[in-house]
Amino acid sequence: MSSTHHDTITWSMMLRKLPSIIKALPRVAKGLKLANVKQPDQPCGLAFTFEQATVRNPDGPALLHGSVSLTYAQVNQWANRIAHHLLAQGIGKGDVVGVFIENRPELLVTVLAVAKVGAISAMLNTSQTQQALLHSVNLVKPAAIVVGGELVQAYSAIRQQVAIDETRTWWVADQDCSRQSGEAPEGLRNLMAECVDCASDNPPSSQQVFLDDPCFYIYTSGTTGLPKAGVFKHGRWMRSSASFGMIALDMSPDDVVYCTLPLYHATGLCVCWGSAICGASGFAIRRKFSASQFWNDVRKYQATTIGYVGELCRYLIDQPPATNDRDQAVVKMIGNGLRPGVWSEFKERFAVNHICELYAASDGNIGFSNILNFDNTIGFSLMSWELVEYAHDSGAPLRNSAGFMQKVGKGRQGLLLAKIDDKAPLDGYTDPQKTEKVVLHDVFEKGDRYFNTGDLLRNIGFGHAQFVDRLGDTYRWKGENVSTTEVENILLQHPHIAEAVAYGVEISNTNGRAGMAAITPAESLATLDFTELLSFAREQMPAYAVPLFLRVKVKMETTGTFKYQKTRLKDEAFDPGKTGDDPIYAWLPGSDTYVQITEQVLADIHGGKFRY
Known part of the structure:
Protein backbone atom coordinates (compact mmCIF):
# COMPACT_ATOMS: atom_id res chain seq x y z
CA MET A 1 0.00 0.00 0.00
CA SER A 2 1.53 3.27 -0.97
CA SER A 3 1.34 6.11 1.49
CA THR A 4 -0.28 9.39 0.61
CA HIS A 5 -0.44 12.35 2.95
CA HIS A 6 -4.26 12.41 2.91
CA ASP A 7 -4.39 8.87 4.35
CA THR A 8 -3.17 10.30 7.66
CA ILE A 9 -6.06 10.53 10.11
CA THR A 10 -6.51 14.00 11.64
CA TRP A 11 -8.45 15.44 14.60
CA SER A 12 -11.11 16.89 12.28
CA MET A 13 -11.62 13.47 10.64
CA MET A 14 -12.06 11.87 14.06
CA LEU A 15 -14.53 14.56 15.16
CA ARG A 16 -16.65 13.90 12.07
CA LYS A 17 -16.86 10.25 13.15
CA LEU A 18 -18.02 11.15 16.68
CA PRO A 19 -21.78 10.48 16.11
CA SER A 20 -21.08 7.02 14.66
CA ILE A 21 -18.60 6.27 17.50
CA ILE A 22 -21.23 7.17 20.14
CA LYS A 23 -23.83 5.05 18.33
CA ALA A 24 -21.44 2.08 18.19
CA LEU A 25 -20.39 2.17 21.87
CA PRO A 26 -23.14 -0.12 23.26
CA ARG A 27 -22.46 -2.87 20.71
CA VAL A 28 -18.68 -2.47 21.17
CA ALA A 29 -19.14 -3.00 24.93
CA LYS A 30 -21.41 -6.01 24.31
CA GLY A 31 -18.98 -7.41 21.73
CA LEU A 32 -15.99 -7.06 24.04
CA LYS A 33 -17.88 -8.91 26.77
CA LEU A 34 -18.77 -11.71 24.36
CA ALA A 35 -15.23 -11.89 22.95
CA ASN A 36 -13.41 -11.87 26.25
CA VAL A 37 -14.04 -15.37 27.63
CA LYS A 38 -11.94 -15.58 30.79
CA GLN A 39 -13.17 -18.61 32.74
CA PRO A 40 -11.22 -21.75 31.71
CA ASP A 41 -14.32 -23.91 32.35
CA GLN A 42 -16.85 -21.67 30.56
CA PRO A 43 -18.35 -23.39 27.47
CA CYS A 44 -17.46 -21.43 24.33
CA GLY A 45 -16.33 -21.68 20.74
CA LEU A 46 -17.74 -22.65 17.35
CA ALA A 47 -20.37 -25.20 18.45
CA PHE A 48 -21.42 -22.98 21.36
CA THR A 49 -21.96 -19.90 19.16
CA PHE A 50 -23.76 -21.92 16.48
CA GLU A 51 -26.14 -23.46 19.02
CA GLN A 52 -26.82 -19.97 20.44
CA ALA A 53 -27.55 -18.66 16.91
CA THR A 54 -29.91 -21.61 16.36
CA VAL A 55 -31.89 -20.71 19.49
CA ARG A 56 -32.02 -17.08 18.32
CA ASN A 57 -32.96 -17.70 14.68
CA PRO A 58 -33.99 -21.38 14.18
CA ASP A 59 -35.93 -20.88 10.95
CA GLY A 60 -33.65 -18.26 9.39
CA PRO A 61 -31.27 -19.25 6.57
CA ALA A 62 -27.90 -20.51 7.85
CA LEU A 63 -26.26 -21.96 4.72
CA LEU A 64 -27.01 -21.09 1.09
CA HIS A 65 -25.32 -22.75 -1.89
CA GLY A 66 -26.70 -23.05 -5.41
CA SER A 67 -30.34 -24.06 -4.98
CA VAL A 68 -29.78 -25.37 -1.43
CA SER A 69 -31.05 -23.27 1.48
CA LEU A 70 -30.73 -24.69 5.00
CA THR A 71 -32.03 -23.09 8.20
CA TYR A 72 -30.06 -22.85 11.42
CA ALA A 73 -32.19 -25.65 12.93
CA GLN A 74 -31.56 -27.91 9.90
CA VAL A 75 -27.78 -27.33 9.88
CA ASN A 76 -27.57 -27.80 13.65
CA GLN A 77 -29.49 -31.09 13.54
CA TRP A 78 -27.44 -32.37 10.59
CA ALA A 79 -24.18 -31.53 12.39
CA ASN A 80 -25.53 -33.21 15.54
CA ARG A 81 -26.20 -36.46 13.67
CA ILE A 82 -22.62 -36.46 12.35
CA ALA A 83 -21.29 -35.57 15.82
CA HIS A 84 -23.16 -38.47 17.48
CA HIS A 85 -21.78 -40.80 14.82
CA LEU A 86 -18.20 -39.54 15.33
CA LEU A 87 -18.56 -40.10 19.09
CA ALA A 88 -19.86 -43.64 18.47
CA GLN A 89 -16.78 -44.28 16.28
CA GLY A 90 -14.47 -43.24 19.13
CA ILE A 91 -13.63 -39.73 17.90
CA GLY A 92 -13.42 -37.49 20.94
CA LYS A 93 -11.90 -34.41 22.47
CA GLY A 94 -8.47 -33.49 21.11
CA ASP A 95 -8.58 -35.94 18.19
CA VAL A 96 -7.67 -34.53 14.79
CA VAL A 97 -10.00 -35.00 11.81
CA GLY A 98 -8.66 -34.10 8.37
CA VAL A 99 -11.27 -32.19 6.35
CA PHE A 100 -10.67 -32.25 2.59
CA ILE A 101 -13.80 -30.89 0.89
CA GLU A 102 -14.29 -27.93 -1.46
CA ASN A 103 -16.53 -24.94 -0.60
CA ARG A 104 -20.00 -26.43 -0.10
CA PRO A 105 -22.39 -26.92 2.84
CA GLU A 106 -21.01 -30.41 3.59
CA LEU A 107 -17.63 -28.87 4.45
CA LEU A 108 -19.06 -26.49 7.07
CA VAL A 109 -21.48 -29.02 8.55
CA THR A 110 -18.60 -31.50 8.96
CA VAL A 111 -16.40 -28.85 10.62
CA LEU A 112 -19.27 -27.92 12.96
CA ALA A 113 -19.80 -31.59 13.86
CA VAL A 114 -16.10 -32.04 14.63
CA ALA A 115 -16.22 -28.95 16.88
CA LYS A 116 -19.27 -30.36 18.70
CA VAL A 117 -17.32 -33.44 19.81
CA GLY A 118 -14.36 -31.30 20.90
CA ALA A 119 -12.13 -32.64 18.12
CA ILE A 120 -9.93 -30.51 15.84
CA SER A 121 -10.57 -29.96 12.12
CA ALA A 122 -7.36 -29.94 10.05
CA MET A 123 -8.42 -27.63 7.19
CA LEU A 124 -6.58 -29.20 4.26
CA ASN A 125 -5.92 -26.91 1.29
CA THR A 126 -8.04 -28.31 -1.55
CA SER A 127 -5.56 -27.20 -4.22
CA GLN A 128 -2.73 -29.26 -2.72
CA THR A 129 -1.60 -32.54 -4.23
CA GLN A 130 1.27 -35.02 -3.91
CA GLN A 131 4.04 -34.12 -1.45
CA ALA A 132 2.48 -30.92 -0.09
CA LEU A 133 -0.80 -32.72 0.68
CA LEU A 134 0.99 -35.72 2.20
CA HIS A 135 3.06 -33.40 4.41
CA SER A 136 -0.03 -31.47 5.55
CA VAL A 137 -1.91 -34.65 6.50
CA ASN A 138 0.95 -36.41 8.28
CA LEU A 139 2.01 -33.24 10.11
CA VAL A 140 -1.08 -33.39 12.36
CA LYS A 141 -1.51 -37.19 12.66
CA PRO A 142 -5.29 -37.36 12.09
CA ALA A 143 -7.42 -40.02 13.75
CA ALA A 144 -9.84 -39.74 10.81
CA ILE A 145 -10.35 -37.94 7.51
CA VAL A 146 -13.40 -36.78 5.56
CA VAL A 147 -12.81 -36.55 1.79
CA GLY A 148 -15.16 -34.91 -0.70
CA GLY A 149 -15.99 -36.92 -3.82
CA GLU A 150 -14.36 -34.17 -5.91
CA LEU A 151 -10.99 -34.77 -4.19
CA VAL A 152 -10.88 -38.57 -3.97
CA GLN A 153 -8.29 -38.74 -6.77
CA ALA A 154 -5.91 -36.37 -4.96
CA TYR A 155 -6.28 -38.25 -1.67
CA SER A 156 -5.99 -41.70 -3.29
CA ALA A 157 -2.55 -40.72 -4.66
CA ILE A 158 -1.13 -40.35 -1.12
CA ARG A 159 -3.36 -42.75 0.79
CA GLN A 160 -0.83 -45.56 1.14
CA GLN A 161 1.55 -43.18 2.94
CA VAL A 162 -1.05 -42.03 5.48
CA ALA A 163 -1.73 -43.95 8.70
CA ILE A 164 -5.50 -43.48 8.96
CA ASP A 165 -7.66 -46.55 9.60
CA GLU A 166 -9.97 -47.49 6.72
CA THR A 167 -12.95 -47.53 9.12
CA ARG A 168 -12.36 -43.81 9.74
CA THR A 169 -11.71 -42.78 6.15
CA TRP A 170 -15.01 -41.15 5.25
CA TRP A 171 -16.35 -39.96 1.92
CA VAL A 172 -18.90 -37.25 1.17
CA ALA A 173 -20.67 -37.37 -2.21
CA ASP A 174 -20.13 -34.43 -4.53
CA GLN A 175 -23.81 -33.49 -4.49
CA ASP A 176 -26.45 -32.10 -2.15
CA CYS A 177 -25.90 -34.53 0.74
CA SER A 178 -28.55 -32.94 2.95
CA ARG A 179 -31.11 -34.66 0.73
CA GLN A 180 -29.39 -37.84 -0.46
CA SER A 181 -26.10 -39.69 -0.69
CA GLY A 182 -24.40 -41.83 -3.31
CA GLU A 183 -22.28 -44.98 -3.39
CA ALA A 184 -18.89 -44.57 -1.69
CA PRO A 185 -15.81 -45.67 -3.69
CA GLU A 186 -14.06 -48.85 -2.55
CA GLY A 187 -12.19 -48.48 0.73
CA LEU A 188 -14.13 -45.38 1.79
CA ARG A 189 -17.11 -45.08 4.15
CA ASN A 190 -20.17 -42.98 3.29
CA LEU A 191 -20.33 -40.55 6.21
CA MET A 192 -23.75 -39.06 5.46
CA ALA A 193 -25.39 -42.49 4.95
CA GLU A 194 -23.85 -43.81 8.19
CA CYS A 195 -25.19 -40.99 10.35
CA VAL A 196 -28.67 -40.64 8.82
CA ASP A 197 -30.40 -42.39 11.77
CA CYS A 198 -28.27 -40.85 14.53
CA ALA A 199 -29.75 -38.57 17.21
CA SER A 200 -30.26 -34.94 16.15
CA ASP A 201 -30.11 -33.23 19.57
CA ASN A 202 -27.05 -31.24 20.74
CA PRO A 203 -24.44 -33.69 22.11
CA PRO A 204 -23.36 -32.97 25.74
CA SER A 205 -19.76 -32.81 24.43
CA SER A 206 -20.40 -29.39 22.87
CA GLN A 207 -20.75 -27.96 26.40
CA GLN A 208 -17.35 -29.43 27.31
CA VAL A 209 -15.33 -27.24 24.91
CA PHE A 210 -13.37 -24.40 26.52
CA LEU A 211 -11.32 -21.38 25.49
CA ASP A 212 -7.97 -23.17 25.43
CA ASP A 213 -9.15 -26.12 23.33
CA PRO A 214 -8.02 -26.12 19.68
CA CYS A 215 -10.82 -25.74 17.12
CA PHE A 216 -8.93 -25.84 13.79
CA TYR A 217 -5.51 -26.36 12.36
CA ILE A 218 -5.18 -23.79 9.59
CA TYR A 219 -2.18 -24.24 7.33
CA THR A 220 0.19 -21.41 6.61
CA SER A 221 3.08 -21.50 4.18
CA GLY A 222 5.83 -20.36 6.49
CA THR A 223 9.29 -19.26 5.48
CA THR A 224 10.72 -22.74 6.01
CA GLY A 225 9.19 -24.45 3.00
CA LEU A 226 6.32 -26.87 3.44
CA PRO A 227 3.14 -25.68 5.23
CA LYS A 228 2.98 -25.25 9.00
CA ALA A 229 -0.20 -25.98 10.94
CA GLY A 230 -1.35 -22.93 12.89
CA VAL A 231 -3.49 -23.65 15.96
CA PHE A 232 -6.80 -21.76 16.12
CA LYS A 233 -8.41 -22.20 19.55
CA HIS A 234 -12.06 -21.82 20.56
CA GLY A 235 -11.23 -18.78 22.72
CA ARG A 236 -9.87 -17.12 19.62
CA TRP A 237 -13.03 -18.08 17.69
CA MET A 238 -15.00 -16.12 20.30
CA ARG A 239 -12.71 -13.09 19.96
CA SER A 240 -12.70 -13.25 16.16
CA SER A 241 -16.44 -13.82 15.56
CA ALA A 242 -17.53 -11.17 18.10
CA SER A 243 -14.90 -8.61 17.01
CA PHE A 244 -15.79 -8.84 13.34
CA GLY A 245 -19.44 -9.94 13.50
CA MET A 246 -20.70 -7.68 16.26
CA ILE A 247 -18.23 -4.84 16.79
CA ALA A 248 -17.11 -4.25 13.19
CA LEU A 249 -20.11 -5.32 11.08
CA ASP A 250 -23.10 -5.21 13.45
CA MET A 251 -24.52 -8.39 11.90
CA SER A 252 -28.14 -9.44 12.50
CA PRO A 253 -30.58 -12.19 11.39
CA ASP A 254 -31.60 -9.90 8.49
CA ASP A 255 -28.08 -10.04 7.02
CA VAL A 256 -26.58 -12.51 4.54
CA VAL A 257 -22.81 -12.82 4.00
CA TYR A 258 -21.74 -13.92 0.50
CA CYS A 259 -18.32 -15.59 0.54
CA THR A 260 -16.41 -17.04 -2.41
CA LEU A 261 -13.09 -17.25 -0.53
CA PRO A 262 -11.65 -20.72 0.16
CA LEU A 263 -12.94 -21.95 3.51
CA TYR A 264 -9.65 -23.65 4.42
CA HIS A 265 -8.29 -20.13 5.05
CA ALA A 266 -9.07 -18.09 8.15
CA THR A 267 -10.60 -15.11 6.28
CA GLY A 268 -13.39 -17.27 4.82
CA LEU A 269 -13.78 -19.75 7.68
CA CYS A 270 -13.30 -17.62 10.78
CA VAL A 271 -13.92 -14.01 9.74
CA CYS A 272 -16.77 -14.44 7.23
CA TRP A 273 -18.52 -17.52 8.65
CA GLY A 274 -17.78 -16.42 12.22
CA SER A 275 -19.37 -13.01 11.55
CA ALA A 276 -22.47 -14.67 10.08
CA ILE A 277 -22.86 -17.03 13.07
CA CYS A 278 -22.34 -14.15 15.52
CA GLY A 279 -25.31 -12.32 13.96
CA ALA A 280 -27.37 -15.49 13.39
CA SER A 281 -27.13 -14.33 9.76
CA GLY A 282 -27.21 -16.26 6.49
CA PHE A 283 -23.96 -17.52 4.94
CA ALA A 284 -23.99 -17.96 1.15
CA ILE A 285 -21.03 -19.71 -0.45
CA ARG A 286 -19.82 -20.65 -3.93
CA ARG A 287 -17.49 -23.49 -4.91
CA LYS A 288 -15.08 -21.14 -6.66
CA PHE A 289 -15.05 -17.39 -7.25
CA SER A 290 -16.57 -16.20 -10.55
CA ALA A 291 -16.23 -12.53 -11.49
CA SER A 292 -19.02 -12.76 -14.10
CA GLN A 293 -21.49 -14.44 -11.72
CA PHE A 294 -20.58 -12.58 -8.52
CA TRP A 295 -23.27 -9.89 -8.51
CA ASN A 296 -25.92 -12.27 -9.87
CA ASP A 297 -25.27 -14.49 -6.84
CA VAL A 298 -25.35 -11.47 -4.52
CA ARG A 299 -28.81 -10.59 -5.87
CA LYS A 300 -30.02 -14.21 -5.75
CA TYR A 301 -29.08 -14.59 -2.07
CA GLN A 302 -30.04 -10.98 -1.23
CA ALA A 303 -26.62 -10.60 0.38
CA THR A 304 -25.98 -7.49 2.49
CA THR A 305 -22.33 -8.27 3.19
CA ILE A 306 -19.48 -9.70 1.08
CA GLY A 307 -16.17 -11.28 2.03
CA TYR A 308 -13.20 -10.30 -0.12
CA VAL A 309 -9.48 -10.26 -0.74
CA GLY A 310 -7.96 -7.42 -2.75
CA GLU A 311 -7.57 -9.43 -5.94
CA LEU A 312 -11.26 -10.36 -5.94
CA CYS A 313 -12.25 -6.68 -5.87
CA ARG A 314 -9.91 -5.89 -8.74
CA TYR A 315 -11.41 -8.69 -10.86
CA LEU A 316 -14.88 -7.23 -10.20
CA ILE A 317 -13.67 -3.74 -11.19
CA ASP A 318 -12.22 -5.23 -14.40
CA GLN A 319 -15.64 -6.55 -15.43
CA PRO A 320 -17.43 -4.34 -18.01
CA PRO A 321 -19.67 -1.81 -16.21
CA ALA A 322 -23.34 -2.83 -16.11
CA THR A 323 -26.42 -0.66 -15.64
CA ASN A 324 -27.41 -2.70 -12.58
CA ASP A 325 -23.99 -2.56 -10.80
CA ARG A 326 -25.57 -0.63 -7.92
CA ASP A 327 -28.81 -2.60 -7.98
CA GLN A 328 -28.04 -4.96 -5.08
CA ALA A 329 -28.31 -4.95 -1.28
CA VAL A 330 -24.61 -4.98 -0.26
CA VAL A 331 -23.85 -2.22 2.26
CA LYS A 332 -20.74 -3.63 3.95
CA MET A 333 -17.79 -5.84 3.10
CA ILE A 334 -15.03 -7.49 5.11
CA GLY A 335 -11.65 -8.80 4.01
CA ASN A 336 -8.10 -7.78 3.41
CA GLY A 337 -5.61 -6.61 0.80
CA LEU A 338 -7.66 -3.87 -0.87
CA ARG A 339 -5.37 -1.34 -2.54
CA PRO A 340 -5.99 2.41 -2.41
CA GLY A 341 -6.30 2.53 -6.22
CA VAL A 342 -9.30 0.18 -6.11
CA TRP A 343 -10.82 1.26 -2.77
CA SER A 344 -12.72 4.44 -3.75
CA GLU A 345 -13.59 3.16 -7.23
CA PHE A 346 -15.16 0.01 -5.76
CA LYS A 347 -17.17 1.94 -3.18
CA GLU A 348 -18.47 4.34 -5.80
CA ARG A 349 -19.25 1.86 -8.59
CA PHE A 350 -21.01 -0.75 -6.43
CA ALA A 351 -22.53 1.62 -3.84
CA VAL A 352 -20.89 -0.10 -0.86
CA ASN A 353 -20.97 2.10 2.22
CA HIS A 354 -18.53 0.38 4.61
CA ILE A 355 -15.28 -1.38 3.68
CA CYS A 356 -14.20 -3.21 6.81
CA GLU A 357 -10.59 -3.89 5.79
CA LEU A 358 -8.90 -6.10 8.37
CA TYR A 359 -5.50 -7.45 9.21
CA ALA A 360 -5.01 -10.77 10.95
CA ALA A 361 -2.75 -13.78 10.61
CA SER A 362 -4.12 -17.28 11.19
CA ASP A 363 -0.93 -18.09 13.11
CA GLY A 364 -0.81 -14.79 15.05
CA ASN A 365 -2.42 -13.18 18.09
CA ILE A 366 -3.54 -9.81 16.74
CA GLY A 367 -6.31 -8.46 14.57
CA PHE A 368 -7.02 -4.98 13.20
CA SER A 369 -10.33 -3.91 11.67
CA ASN A 370 -11.61 -0.74 10.06
CA ILE A 371 -14.55 -0.26 12.41
CA LEU A 372 -14.74 3.52 11.91
CA ASN A 373 -14.90 3.21 8.10
CA PHE A 374 -11.94 5.40 7.15
CA ASP A 375 -10.52 4.88 3.65
CA ASN A 376 -7.25 3.01 2.93
CA THR A 377 -6.64 1.59 6.39
CA ILE A 378 -6.75 -1.75 8.22
CA GLY A 379 -8.23 0.23 11.12
CA PHE A 380 -7.12 -0.23 14.69
CA SER A 381 -6.57 -3.07 17.13
CA LEU A 382 -7.69 -3.49 20.71
CA MET A 383 -4.50 -5.49 21.35
CA SER A 384 -1.11 -3.95 22.26
CA TRP A 385 1.17 -3.52 19.26
CA GLU A 386 4.22 -1.55 18.10
CA LEU A 387 6.04 -0.85 14.84
CA VAL A 388 9.82 -1.15 15.11
CA GLU A 389 12.95 -0.52 13.06
CA TYR A 390 14.21 -3.53 11.13
CA ALA A 391 17.21 -4.58 9.02
CA HIS A 392 16.26 -4.26 5.34
CA ASP A 393 18.48 -7.13 4.21
CA SER A 394 17.43 -9.74 6.79
CA GLY A 395 14.06 -8.37 7.96
CA ALA A 396 15.15 -8.88 11.58
CA PRO A 397 14.13 -6.25 14.18
CA LEU A 398 16.99 -4.00 15.31
CA ARG A 399 18.07 -3.42 18.92
CA ASN A 400 19.65 -0.25 20.29
CA SER A 401 22.73 0.02 22.49
CA ALA A 402 20.64 -0.82 25.55
CA GLY A 403 19.49 -4.04 23.86
CA PHE A 404 15.89 -2.97 23.26
CA MET A 405 13.96 -2.47 20.03
CA GLN A 406 13.23 0.96 18.57
CA LYS A 407 9.74 2.22 17.74
CA VAL A 408 9.21 4.12 14.48
CA GLY A 409 7.47 7.51 14.32
CA LYS A 410 4.01 8.34 12.97
CA GLY A 411 3.83 8.15 9.18
CA ARG A 412 6.80 5.78 8.95
CA GLN A 413 6.72 2.09 8.21
CA GLY A 414 8.01 -0.52 10.61
CA LEU A 415 7.87 -4.20 11.47
CA LEU A 416 4.66 -5.07 13.36
CA LEU A 417 5.12 -6.72 16.76
CA ALA A 418 2.11 -7.82 18.84
CA LYS A 419 2.34 -8.16 22.61
CA ILE A 420 1.70 -11.65 23.99
CA ASP A 421 -0.34 -11.52 27.21
CA ASP A 422 -3.56 -12.88 28.76
CA LYS A 423 -5.67 -10.64 26.51
CA ALA A 424 -3.76 -11.73 23.40
CA PRO A 425 -2.30 -15.23 23.89
CA LEU A 426 -0.35 -16.80 21.03
CA ASP A 427 -1.81 -20.15 19.98
CA GLY A 428 1.17 -20.72 17.67
CA TYR A 429 1.83 -23.87 15.66
CA THR A 430 1.53 -27.61 16.29
CA ASP A 431 5.35 -27.62 16.46
CA PRO A 432 6.50 -25.73 19.62
CA GLN A 433 9.93 -25.03 18.07
CA LYS A 434 8.27 -23.25 15.14
CA THR A 435 6.23 -21.19 17.64
CA GLU A 436 9.33 -20.19 19.60
CA LYS A 437 10.94 -18.86 16.41
CA VAL A 438 8.30 -16.12 16.07
CA VAL A 439 8.41 -15.02 19.72
CA LEU A 440 10.68 -12.09 20.67
CA HIS A 441 11.79 -11.62 24.28
CA ASP A 442 12.88 -8.47 26.19
CA VAL A 443 11.58 -6.19 23.43
CA PHE A 444 10.99 -2.89 25.27
CA GLU A 445 11.61 -4.08 28.83
CA LYS A 446 12.94 -7.17 30.52
CA GLY A 447 10.49 -10.05 30.56
CA ASP A 448 8.06 -8.84 27.89
CA ARG A 449 7.16 -11.08 24.93
CA TYR A 450 6.02 -10.10 21.43
CA PHE A 451 4.89 -12.00 18.34
CA ASN A 452 6.94 -11.09 15.27
CA THR A 453 4.36 -10.86 12.46
CA GLY A 454 6.97 -10.47 9.72
CA ASP A 455 4.77 -7.75 8.20
CA LEU A 456 5.45 -4.08 7.53
CA LEU A 457 2.81 -1.55 8.55
CA ARG A 458 2.59 2.24 8.61
CA ASN A 459 1.14 4.21 11.53
CA ILE A 460 -1.32 6.80 10.15
CA GLY A 461 -2.51 8.20 13.48
CA PHE A 462 -5.18 7.61 16.13
CA GLY A 463 -4.15 3.99 16.50
CA HIS A 464 -4.85 3.29 12.81
CA ALA A 465 -2.42 1.57 10.46
CA GLN A 466 -1.89 0.73 6.81
CA PHE A 467 -0.55 -2.57 5.53
CA VAL A 468 2.66 -2.07 3.53
CA ASP A 469 4.24 -5.44 2.69
CA ARG A 470 5.34 -8.87 3.87
CA LEU A 471 8.90 -9.59 4.88
CA GLY A 472 10.62 -12.93 4.70
CA ASP A 473 10.39 -15.73 2.23
Missing part, protein backbone atom coordinates in the same frame (compact mmCIF):
# COMPACT_ATOMS: atom_id res chain seq x y z
CA THR A 474 6.72 -15.72 1.46
CA TYR A 475 4.79 -13.56 -0.90
CA ARG A 476 1.08 -13.27 -1.58
CA TRP A 477 -0.54 -13.94 -4.95
CA LYS A 478 -4.19 -14.68 -5.86
CA GLY A 479 -5.09 -14.45 -2.17
CA GLU A 480 -2.66 -17.25 -1.24
CA ASN A 481 0.65 -17.15 0.61
CA VAL A 482 3.36 -18.72 -1.53
CA SER A 483 6.45 -20.21 0.10
CA THR A 484 9.54 -19.49 -2.00
CA THR A 485 11.35 -22.42 -0.41
CA GLU A 486 8.62 -24.81 -1.52
CA VAL A 487 8.71 -23.48 -5.10
CA GLU A 488 12.53 -23.76 -5.13
CA ASN A 489 12.44 -27.34 -3.83
CA ILE A 490 10.03 -28.40 -6.58
CA LEU A 491 12.01 -26.68 -9.35
CA LEU A 492 15.19 -28.36 -8.11
CA GLN A 493 13.56 -31.76 -8.72
CA HIS A 494 13.64 -31.00 -12.47
CA PRO A 495 16.56 -32.86 -14.10
CA HIS A 496 17.72 -29.83 -16.12
CA ILE A 497 17.77 -27.31 -13.23
CA ALA A 498 20.85 -27.07 -11.00
CA GLU A 499 19.92 -24.05 -8.88
CA ALA A 500 16.68 -22.15 -8.28
CA VAL A 501 15.78 -19.00 -6.35
CA ALA A 502 12.11 -18.00 -6.10
CA TYR A 503 10.74 -14.57 -5.16
CA GLY A 504 7.75 -12.31 -5.69
CA VAL A 505 7.71 -9.40 -8.14
CA GLU A 506 5.15 -6.67 -8.73
CA ILE A 507 3.13 -6.34 -11.93
CA SER A 508 1.41 -2.99 -12.53
CA ASN A 509 -2.26 -2.89 -11.51
CA THR A 510 -2.30 -6.26 -9.75
CA ASN A 511 -2.48 -7.11 -6.08
CA GLY A 512 0.23 -9.01 -4.27
CA ARG A 513 3.35 -10.30 -6.00
CA ALA A 514 3.65 -12.66 -8.93
CA GLY A 515 6.03 -15.58 -8.75
CA MET A 516 9.43 -15.36 -10.43
CA ALA A 517 12.34 -17.78 -10.32
CA ALA A 518 15.98 -17.38 -11.26
CA ILE A 519 17.28 -20.73 -12.48
CA THR A 520 20.68 -22.08 -13.44
CA PRO A 521 20.51 -24.87 -16.04
CA ALA A 522 22.28 -28.15 -15.15
CA GLU A 523 24.05 -28.06 -18.55
CA SER A 524 23.10 -25.16 -20.83
CA LEU A 525 20.19 -22.96 -21.85
CA ALA A 526 19.75 -25.12 -24.96
CA THR A 527 18.77 -28.13 -22.81
CA LEU A 528 15.72 -26.33 -21.37
CA ASP A 529 12.39 -27.11 -23.03
CA PHE A 530 10.18 -24.26 -21.76
CA THR A 531 6.88 -25.93 -22.67
CA GLU A 532 7.90 -29.06 -20.77
CA LEU A 533 9.23 -26.96 -17.86
CA LEU A 534 5.90 -25.11 -17.51
CA SER A 535 3.99 -28.39 -17.72
CA PHE A 536 6.22 -29.82 -14.96
CA ALA A 537 5.65 -26.79 -12.70
CA ARG A 538 1.87 -26.84 -13.23
CA GLU A 539 1.74 -30.54 -12.43
CA GLN A 540 3.80 -30.29 -9.25
CA MET A 541 2.46 -27.13 -7.57
CA PRO A 542 -0.82 -25.25 -7.08
CA ALA A 543 -1.73 -22.84 -9.90
CA TYR A 544 -1.06 -19.76 -7.77
CA ALA A 545 2.51 -20.90 -6.98
CA VAL A 546 3.66 -21.55 -10.59
CA PRO A 547 6.29 -18.88 -11.47
CA LEU A 548 5.02 -16.45 -14.10
CA PHE A 549 8.57 -15.31 -14.90
CA LEU A 550 11.92 -17.08 -15.25
CA ARG A 551 15.41 -15.61 -15.28
CA VAL A 552 18.12 -17.91 -16.62
CA LYS A 553 21.51 -17.37 -14.96
CA VAL A 554 24.80 -19.04 -15.79
CA LYS A 555 25.88 -18.62 -12.16
CA MET A 556 23.92 -17.56 -9.09
CA GLU A 557 25.45 -14.80 -6.94
CA THR A 558 25.51 -15.57 -3.23
CA THR A 559 26.55 -13.67 -0.10
CA GLY A 560 29.55 -14.61 2.01
CA THR A 561 27.32 -16.98 3.97
CA PHE A 562 26.04 -18.57 0.72
CA LYS A 563 22.63 -16.94 0.84
CA TYR A 564 21.16 -15.94 -2.49
CA GLN A 565 20.94 -12.20 -3.13
CA LYS A 566 17.17 -12.05 -3.42
CA THR A 567 16.87 -8.31 -2.82
CA ARG A 568 18.76 -7.51 -6.03
CA LEU A 569 16.83 -10.15 -8.00
CA LYS A 570 13.53 -8.67 -6.78
CA ASP A 571 14.65 -5.14 -7.71
CA GLU A 572 15.66 -6.15 -11.24
CA ALA A 573 12.48 -8.25 -11.58
CA PHE A 574 11.59 -9.17 -15.20
CA ASP A 575 12.99 -6.11 -17.01
CA PRO A 576 15.54 -7.33 -19.61
CA GLY A 577 17.07 -3.82 -19.52
CA LYS A 578 18.22 -4.45 -15.93
CA THR A 579 19.20 -8.10 -16.05
CA GLY A 580 22.33 -7.88 -18.22
CA ASP A 581 23.06 -11.06 -20.16
CA ASP A 582 20.39 -13.10 -18.34
CA PRO A 583 17.45 -13.86 -20.65
CA ILE A 584 14.00 -13.40 -19.09
CA TYR A 585 10.95 -15.50 -19.92
CA ALA A 586 7.25 -15.05 -19.16
CA TRP A 587 4.26 -17.35 -19.02
CA LEU A 588 1.63 -15.18 -20.66
CA PRO A 589 -2.04 -15.82 -19.77
CA GLY A 590 -3.67 -18.32 -22.10
CA SER A 591 -0.40 -19.82 -23.37
CA ASP A 592 1.26 -23.14 -22.53
CA THR A 593 4.94 -22.18 -22.62
CA TYR A 594 7.37 -19.52 -21.42
CA VAL A 595 8.34 -16.93 -24.07
CA GLN A 596 11.35 -14.62 -23.99
CA ILE A 597 10.53 -11.08 -22.87
CA THR A 598 11.36 -8.40 -25.40
CA GLU A 599 10.89 -4.67 -24.88
CA GLN A 600 7.53 -4.96 -26.65
CA VAL A 601 6.36 -7.85 -24.42
CA LEU A 602 7.49 -5.88 -21.34
CA ALA A 603 5.53 -2.82 -22.52
CA ASP A 604 2.45 -5.01 -23.11
CA ILE A 605 2.69 -6.48 -19.58
CA HIS A 606 3.05 -3.04 -17.96
CA GLY A 607 0.34 -1.62 -20.21
CA GLY A 608 -2.20 -4.14 -18.93
CA LYS A 609 -2.60 -6.04 -22.20
CA PHE A 610 -2.47 -9.35 -20.32
CA ARG A 611 -4.89 -10.12 -17.54
CA TYR A 612 -3.18 -11.71 -14.54
